[in-house]
Structure formats: structure tokens, C-alpha cells
Amino acid sequence: MGGHTPATAVLSKVRASADDLSIWPASTTRLTHGELAIGGVPLTEIAERFDTPAYVLDEGEVRARCRTYRDAFPEAAVLYAAKAFLSRAVVRWVREEGLGLDVCSAGELELAVTAGFPPERIVLHGNAKPPRDLEAALRLGVGRIVIDSPSEIARIAAAVGPGGRRQKVMVRVVPGVSAGGHDKIRTGTDDQKFGLSLTDGAAQHAIARVLGQPELELTGLHCHIGSQITDVKPYLVALRRMVGLMARVRDAHRVVLAELDMGGGHGIAYRPGEPVLDLTTLARRMRAELVEGCAAAGLTVPRLAVEPGRAIVGPAGVALYRVLTVKHTGEKVFVAVDGGMSDNPRPALYGVRYAPRLVGRASTAGSCTATVVGRHCEAGDILAADVELPGDIRPGDLLAVPVAGAYQLSMASGYNLVGRPAVIAVHEGSARTLVRRETLEDFRSRDIGG
Numbered sequence: 001m002g003g004h005t006p007a008t009a010v011l012s013k014v015r016a017s018a019d020d021l022s023i024w025p026a027s028t029t030r031l032t033h034g035e036l037a038i039g040g041v042p043l044t045e046i047a048e049r050f051d052t053p054a055y056v057l058d059e060g061e062v063r064a065r066c067r068t069y070r071d072a073f074p075e076a077a078v079l080y081a082a083k084a085f086l087s088r089a090v091v092r093w094v095r096e097e098g099l100g101l102d103v104c105s106a107g108e109l110e111l112a113v114t115a116g117f118p119p120e121r122i123v124l125h126g127n128a129k130p131p132r133d134l135e136a137a138l139r140l141g142v143g144r145i146v147i148d149s150p151s152e153i154a155r156i157a158a159a160v161g162p163g164g165r166r167q168k169v170m171v172r173v174v175p176g177v178s179a180g181g182h183d184k185i186r187t188g189t190d191d192q193k194f195g196l197s198l199t200d201g202a203a204q205h206a207i208a209r210v211l212g213q214p215e216l217e218l219t220g221l222h223c224h225i226g227s228q229i230t231d232v233k234p235y236l237v238a239l240r241r242m243v244g245l246m247a248r249v250r251d252a253h254r255v256v257l258a259e260l261d262m263g264g265g266h267g268i269a270y271r272p273g274e275p276v277l278d279l280t281t282l283a284r285r286m287r288a289e290l291v292e293g294c295a296a297a298g299l300t301v302p303r304l305a306v307e308p309g310r311a312i313v314g315p316a317g318v319a320l321y322r323v324l325t326v327k328h329t330g331e332k333v334f335v336a337v338d339g340g341m342s343d344n345p346r347p348a349l350y351g352v353r354y355a356p357r358l359v360g361r362a363s364t365a366g367s368c369t370a371t372v373v374g375r376h377c378e379a380g381d382i383l384a385a386d387v388e389l390p391g392d393i394r395p396g397d398l399l400a401v402p403v404a405g406a407y408q409l410s411m412a413s414g415y416n417l418v419g420r421p422a423v424i425a426v427h428e429g430s431a432r433t434l435v436r437r438e439t440l441e442d443f444r445s446r447d448i449g450g
């Protein structure tokens with residue numbers, strides 16, 4: 001144990017991981033001179049044609065991931081969580097692949113429906129749904145509304161009104177399971193804002209009230225324990241508790257609920273070698289737990305639903321930046337690029353570590369440890385701390401960050417009026433703009449105060 005690893009072994013390990021494409025889209029290919037192509041399109045060509053920063057989204061990878069879910073969960077409803085990233089093209093891909101949609105605002109809902117998504121396949125979430133959002137949900141005929149607080153019950157019932165079309169609803173339950181990649185994305189316990197507690201009886205109370213509302217039809221229960229979860233166990237514990245609650249609902253109210261939505265949160269790797277939630281195992285073990293739990297409780301097996309966001313679009317996206325400056329400060333090397341925390345707040349918010357890579361140029365230089373920073377006026381604007389890059393990294397180089405498809409652009413901000421990057425779809429050798437770059441004209445047109 002202990003001892004020193006020979007320097008050559010360290011170097012080859014660093015090289016191997018720098019060259020590891022395991023977390024990149026499956027369509028990624030190596031071309032000559034350090035070039036990479038995704039969906040058949042070289043990244044340098046995208047940078048030249050569409051400018052940087054650009055977010056490249058591999059349509060084939062998104063579709064393949066949707067299909068992997070359909071295959072892994074043949075008996076379940078798979079709803080794509082739109083908050084990870086939504087555009088009209090994504091709405092179409094997800095629809096064509098047979099998934100449903102989870103939305104959490106009137107914005108996401110209207111974008112999806114106006115892009116042709118069937119409203120009955122949409123579930124509306126939100127811990128605090130504004131009247132405007134509820135109005136849109138009822139007007140558009142959303143499939144399910146997930147009740148997240150007691151006051152919503154009367155509000156939704158009143159909005160439906162006597163003789164109105166009965167609205168299908170679910171109740172979001174907090175099952176008391178702690179899981180998730182960071183404190184800010186753990187939602188399975190009572191110390192956070194989402195859902196109704198199983199332990200203090202708030203969930204049971206809300207269920208009883210919903211059942212007493214003729215305007216509402218309770219189709220089932222929902223829970224979402226957290227995000228970036230790489231272990232199957234917390235899902236099984238949560239599922240067992242949810243089945244237990246369903247049995248108590250049957251005993252107390254003589255109502256057998258037909259649906260059980262276990263939310264999303266399925267973890268992915270941001271750097272080579274990081275753990276990933278295995279979907280086949282998850283699906284098999286959840287199914288087994290559900291069937292056994294229901295048999296033991298004498299319940300009819302409800303239809304399961306899952307709501308993956310990150311695991312569908314995350315690995316399908318690559319962020320492409322141009323290096324603007326390289327600064328040597330004491331022991332540190334800062335590589336500054338033309339984007340940053342306004343297009344990717346995740347390192348600053350959750351301490352997530354990414355694996356950027358030089359593309360479009362071969363380098364024979366040894367590697368150096370560098371910190372990739374953005375161009376914003378803030379010292380915390382760090383995209384990737386202490387990563388290995390070629391020692392001759394220089395202004396004009398292109399850096400690509402894989403696994404950039406989820407919760408980056410959907411959380412992008414207007415900080416420093418830098419403007420949000422374009423989203424470019426690649427597929428079978430061609431590239432097209434899905435969302436255009438935000439421009440000075442966009443800022444000026446909203447700023448009407450004069």
C-alpha cells in the first residue's frame with residue numbers, strides 16, 4: 001500500500017483520461033489534428049459557422065436516450081423533465097420518441113403545447129403555482145397537476161368550477177428519504193420546500209381533502225427524492241413507503257390509486273470514471289419492489305411513471321468556447337473563455353466538476369494543471385478548477401466541455417449582458433440553429449424605460 005506511482009504511469013493516466021471519450025455523445029469521432037466531430041459535424045466547423053460560445057446538442061443522442069428509457073421501463077410512463085432543457089425541437093423529439101413531459105411553469109407548458117405536444121401527456125409541477133399557470137394548465141387541458149401544498153386543492157377545484165371538466169391531479173409526497181448529488185438538490189426529506197410530508201400526516205390529510213372535491217380526480221401519488229442520484233437503494237426505500245401509503249389510502253377511503261410517479265433524479269457522469277445510475281438495474285429492481293410490495297398489501301399494481309431530465313439531455317450536449325486569455329499567476333494557470341457562469345452556473349452553485357478538452361488542434365506539449373474561468377466580472381466565475389490541459393494552450397484555441405446538455409442553458413442568466421449562447425443541433429452530418437444567440441438587440445428591446 002502507499003508508495004509512489006512512477007511519473008510515467010501518472011502521465012499516461014492523465015493522457016488516457018484526457019483522451020477518454022466515454023462521457024461524450026456516442027456519435028463522437030476523432031478526426032485528424034485533434035479534431036472531434038459530433039453527429040458527423042466537426043466542432044471547429046460549428047465554431048466557425050455559428051460562433052462561440054455555442055451549445056451543441058446531438059439529436060441522435062437525445063433520441064437514443066429516450067429509447068433506452070422506453071426499453072428499460074416498458075410498462076411505465078416516461079416523462080421528460082423539461083426543466084433540464086427545453087426547445088421546440090426537443091419537444092418534437094421527445095414526442096416522436098413516445099415520452100410524456102413534466103413541466104413546472106406556464107412558460108414550459110405553453111412552449112410545449114404550441115410546439116405540438118399533446119397536453120394530456122403533460123404533468124404540471126411546482127411548489128407555488130401562480131394563478132396564471134393554473135389557468136394555462138386548465139385552458140390547455142394538461143394531463144395531471146401535481147398538488148404540492150394544501151392551499152392548491154381548493155384553488156384548483158375553484159378554477160375548474162361546478163360542472164367543469166374534472167381535473168386529474170396527483171399529490172406530491174415527501175417520503176423521508178435523503179438522496180442526491182448536493183444539498184441543494186435533495187428533495188426527499190421534510191426539511192425542504194417541496195411536497196407534503198408522509199411523517200407528519202400532511203400527505204394523508206391532503207389526499208383525504210382531494211378525494212372530497214368533486215372537481216378533482218386523484219389518479220395517484222408522486223414523489224421526487226432528489227437529483228444526480230447514482231444509487232438504486234433510495235428509490236427502493238421511497239417506493240416501499242409510497243406503496244405503504246397507497247395501501248393506507250385504500251384502507252381509509254376504499255380508493256385504489258392507479259398511478260405512482262417516482263420522479264427523476266437519475267445520475268450521470270460529468271467526468272470519465274464517475275458513477276452512473278444504471279437504468280436497467282433501476283427499472284428491474286423498482287418493478288420487483290413494486291410487484292412484491294403490492295402483492296403483500298393486496299393492492300393492484302399501479303402504473304409507474306419516471307421523470308428523467310438530466311439523463312436524457314445532459315450527455316447529449318457539448319459546450320464550445322473560445323479561449324480568450326491564458327494568465328500565469330504565481331502557481332496558477334487561468335484559461336479564460338468567452339462564456340462562463342452566465343451559461344453554466346453549476347460549478348458555482350453545486351461545486352460540479354467538468355472535464356474540458358482542447359479540440360481542433362493537435363498538441364504534443366506536456367500537460368499543465370489549469371483552471372478554466374469565464375469572462376464575467378466575478379472571481380467565482382470558474383468553469384473547471386484544476387484540470388489537465390495541454391501546456392501550450394493559447395488564445396484562439398477551442399475548448400469543449402462535454403455533458404453540458406442539462407441545467408446549463410435552462411439556468412442561464414443575463415449577467416453582465418453577455419447574452420445567452422446559441423444552441424446548435426447536430427444530426428447525420430448537418431448542423432442547424434435551434435435557439436439563436438441572444439444579442440444586444442434583445443436586451444434593448446426589453447429595456448423600454450428610456
Ligand code: LLP
Pocket residue numbers: 081083084102125185224226227228263264265266307308309310311346350406407411
Ligand atoms: N421531476 C421533478 C419533480 C423534479 O423536480 C426534477 C428536477 C426532475 C423530475 C428531473 O430530475 P433529473 O432527472 O433531471 O435529475 N439544477 C440542478 C438540478 C435541479 C433538479 C430539479 N428538479 C442541477 O443543475 O443539478
